[in-house]
Amino acid sequence: MRISVVIPAHNEEAYLPGALEAVFAQTLKPLEVIVVDNASSDRTREVAEALGARVVLCGRKGVAFARQAGLLAARGEWVAMTDADSLPTPRWLERLAEKAPGAVALYGPLRFYGVSPWEAAFSEWGYRAFLNLMALLGRPNLAGANMMVLKEAALRAGGFPEVEAREDVLLGWKLKALGPVRYVPEALVLTSARRLKGGWLPFLLRQARNLLGDPRGYFGGGGERER
Template sequence: MSEFTVVIPARNEAAYLPLTLRALRAQRQPPAEVIVVDNGSTDGTPDVARAGGARVIHCTQPGVARARQWGLEAAHTRWVATTDADSLPSPQWLERLGAATPGRVALYGPMGFCGVAPQWEWASQRAYSGFIHACRLVGKPNLAGANMAYSRQAALLAGGYPEVEAYEDVMLGQAIAALGEVAYVRGALVQTSARRLDQGVLPFAWQHLRNITGHTRGYFDQEHRDPRG
């Protein structure tokens, strides 16, 4: 079964990060290494990461895309899994991903929100599953940074994370998809903080629906259209 380096970008996440690292320590298939990429934190995030057993890399260039890229380059395993500093991978997360690696270049799984009423946890997972299915139907796999894994070699061949302010995870996922098979792994659940809904449910949904309507088109009109040339 494939081993994973788990990469977590973090900026001022000392309040959330301990729970994420605890969830990773509880994995049925332990990660080979956890890398927390500190992106200029001022709240003690690096100390929290080290106390939780992670290796800390200090990314001096601002931006989550750059932080994710530094983590990708620092990983030593053939496979890299990513999550966020406010997210909770289920105990079977890496186990399910590892079982699905043969013949694939990237993987992703279901997501939902934590910190909400139980009925909303269920509803969020169902809504996200529907969104993921719609993306797959239109040929735009939506690999979210909170729950994705990829072949390190394929990610580097695809050019790594684009230097953009948002959707760098989706863009890399679609670039990797040009190199081989990408699979949705149903049992690899990650729950993420409901603080993402602070902007409101409709604005949050609209931002993600833009993936279906082609917000990444400009990216693929450039050199990343087909990494194989």
């Protein structure tokens, strides 16, 4: 499989080396690794190039714009995405690729790092339960830190919507109309606990919006709610 890995990055010189090391260490080697420098003012571009990534510049600040720039620039048939503060486990791409035939998108679970052992376990197994529930409800919950899309299908669906957040979830809902969107429990990615800024309750409330939110809100122009 020809897989491009895309990592959007805005001022991520501190986190980026870990993410790139994890991607380059995959058991299934990607065709290319793209870092989208999203209007960074630090050494994000220099760090990415020094570590062997292809850099694509995106001057319009916002993760949705960065993801779309990476999607358009990718040379692979499949485009996997993770975040600059995330660490895909070694068989991440391999596990996604195993379930790719016949699908248009795939996604997997996340676990926080940089927290206590019980918080790490809670984050992983709580999120796994959430993803299982969403899958049963027919509402795939793609996360930008752990997803892979068939490029042709993603472009046919219009790519990432130009919203402040939840662009990954909204694209997943659109892709579901084009073919199977599969949850891959074995494709684990570790991600920074900085997502817990403000505490667990605000974080969980944001996730609940994905469960309770009406996908028709996006198609009617109301998709800019915070993820």
